[in-house]
Amino acid sequence: MQNVRKTIIIHLDKLEKDLLAKLDNEERKQCKNIDSLIEKISEMGKHVDQIENDLKQIKQHASDFQTFFGLHEWNKKIEKDEKVLMSLQSDKILDSADIHIEYSPILMKFETDVKEFGKLEVKSSSSQKNFLKKEKQGQIFVPISNTVDNIKMTSIRSFKTPDGISSNIFITGIGMFDDGKIVFADNQHLNKRLVIMNREGNFIKNIQLDDRCFDVAVIDKDTVASTLVEKKKIVIVDVNSSRVQRYILSSAECYGIIFSGEQLVVNLPKTIQFVDPSGNSWSTLSTVNNSMYCSVLDEKLYYTSHNSEAVYSTKLNGEVLWKYDCQKYDYPTSITNDASGNIFVACTESDRLVVLGNDGKTYKILRTKENGLQKPRALHYDPLSTADHSSYCFNFNDNLYYTTRSSDVHLAFASEFNGEVHWKFDNKKSVHLIGITNVASGGIFVAYKDRQPDATYYYTTILEQYFTYQPAFIDFDELQ
Template sequence: MATLDPSCDVCLNLHVTKSAIVWCSECEEAICEECQQRHRIQNVTKNHKTTPIEDYQELPIYIANIKLECEDHNQKLDFFCSIHSEPCCTRCVFEKHKDCRELKPLPEVVEGVKSSAAFSDLEDRVKDMSQVIGQLIAEKLYHQSNLEVQSHTIITEVERVRKAINKHLNSIQNDLLHKIATTKGQQSENIDLLVRKLSQMKTNIAEIASGLEKTKQYASDYQTFLGIRKLIPEIENQEQDVISIESDHGMADVDLQLKMNKILDKMETNVSEFGRLEIYFSPPTKFALRKESQGQILLIPSSRCLSKLKLSKIRSFDIHKEESKRGENNFITGCDMFEDNRIVLIDKQNNRLVIHKEGFFIKQIRFEDTPLDVTIIDLNTVAVTFVEKKTISLVDVISSKILKTIFLVNKCFGICSFSGKLVVSLNYKIIKILDRSGTVESAVSKKDNATYCSVMNDKMWYAAQAKGLIYCCDLNGSVQWKFSCGKSDHPQGIAHDAFGNVFVTCENANKVIIINSNGTESRVLLTSDDGLTKPIAVHYNRKTDILLVCNKFGRCFMYKVQATN
């Protein structure tokens, strides 16, 4: 900025110090109040424009230091040489510019410079660079906040897996303990039975031994002789029972031993980590500044190679089900995602908007009419289309209240938002762009009937399901390219990433394809092998690179999309 508290230059020449109140750019002098009065009435200076000194002090130093006096000759700069692009005095003209034919009086050259295209161009470029930097800062701050969300998601998943492992280990431990108790009980019962049998045999033997002892003591020889003949078969039977029980399987010694599962036995040594935390560094978005006819600067990210895209599954989940009044299942026709990872979905069959987060049901909002699609327009507000009612409703998802209803003359199908505008696909091959108040700003003609559309900067995409064509056009409807994926595929939902690549759900083919920004290449990303069955709704979060795909009857899939080296 210019020097603070300048003194009056006129008074300084008289060795008097007074504070200046204005600056004269033509005299290149600071002037006090008293001198200003003479400055206004003198013929030489009365037409000079002055600037309040406090405003002059706001000038950048490099502007304030620009003088109207030639540094080489100390004369006033009166001309401007367009060939050398420099101001010059009369001596400069004579010494260095006498052969230059592009000399013009300096006052003519500088007249209207502040309203010139060159000055406006500089203002636009500075403004747009500031916006770009602001966007970059906002993007990095968003990614920083998203680290907290990702961290919470990972911790939740770790705790879920840990609980599942603990539950499973408790279950198989209880099964084993039950088996141990049952086996121990069975073997103890067998031993008890055998002991009782042996005890009875021992009793029988003891009775025979006692009988022999008493016979020996008190019986006559005749009685003894005849008694021995009767005892011999009995003793032989007892001997046979003893021999028989020795070979009984029940006489085997029982040892209970545990052979540990090899995985569990070596868990401490083989399982050294709960999971591997992987950090993926996606290539940073490369921006180039490009001037458009309206003086705007657009962010043009570098392209992505489709073959190097990698999808990592985050989760799959089923939409909260409710018994349909018509006795049918869910019918998911639209989806979008808030920055805090809340997911909003349209269940056309049950006239409701359903909200999930991290796979868990949060709430639902019911409507009297049948909705078709949804798009997020701010932190807690969504726009919902109603086909037959020909309306768009702005809904607060916290209070579940309809804030505003926009009435149109056509049936409303797919909807998306960009730059604070609503873009809705209508029947009769029309797409309209509206502001949030419902004012129609422009209408774009479609080449074919299409339910869904997607917009980024100056491009628009829509899928003509009946013909199997994907169109890319400008905001005036002029087709830039079209891609055929086959009539039988029935392309439906459409979304795009930050690079202009387009994701399309093919309902009848049970797949999701991606088409590059030029419409020259494509790749199948997901198929029925990944669980797709009649996919319709699709959304791509361009800040987190998360792809959300929903089957018609309520199964949803979330994938992280990354570029590999």
């Protein structure tokens, strides 16, 4: 803030210095004009005095003829002086000059219009470190960057959404609450509803809307936002009361919508717009082609264009970073990201789910029609599932010890900081390895939870101790 204030003061001092210099130059110019005018008028005054003196002499000594001839010469001189006087008037040299300063309007309104020094904004981004070195025992949670090659999909469950007014259901949007509840946007022209179910596929409730809803975004545990395409507006809904809190009008048909944590990001034809949930602070980003879905991660925007069969990555100012060309007739629609920046794309017409690397160069087909995928449209990535690709680690005697789990692999490792593995412990049990620490003698403790429903959670290595609640972090107290 001090730097900003100093910059403003320096800039204002420069503007003041420039204005004073202009004022000084203008003052000198006006003074020069006045001196020139005084000189000319003084010269004319001398001419008048000379004519008056000559007139007195003629009256005393000259004949009538000489007087007539003298008057003719005097008329010439008077006419010449009159022309000079007229030119002074036409050139506005005789006009009075007042110097006024008209201040810049922004300065005059500075006190009333500038009501805050700045806006405080906190932005967080995921760590890209693979491990951390720690001199004392204890574990650190470390996100592990996931690459396209090691991404695998395992089907957990499938379920059917209940019928609405029509048994024809057209799901074009999906969102997920932190507690695992799922909300679907049913875009069927008769249903016009949001469907809420739990993660096991049990129906909770319908929320009827006054128009077809295209997409839905979860704002918080009680609130969602949905796009009403034909009415060109966004509806904010309280899911507990099923009541509409407010509408946000749009300038055009609105399609995909996500919540970035601060703003709603909405797809419009040829543009993507940002607005806060109260409807303020609209900003617009132009897109290369029409898009219906987008995703935002780490100050980057990703969107699909079904018209050009492509996926685009851009900065938030619209500058295109890369373009990925899909196959012909893919018809890319919904798009989302994982924490590592990988991009998941639903290809509706080719019945495919594709993942792209964050550079837009590598890709992998995750699901096809052969896997039971049919016309995928709505896509959502649960950020809470990133724990499935995470590690807890500690450093002891310049060795790194860490746990990891991905799909059905649950391992504990000991390695050097260059990544060379000394040994690994393959846990054959169906459990999730979590926290890890050691004792001074080198013994290693690992916390894990049983994957079976309603099982007791415990940690083990040298001993097993059962707990009522799931352990996560472990630390060894050297003083006890």
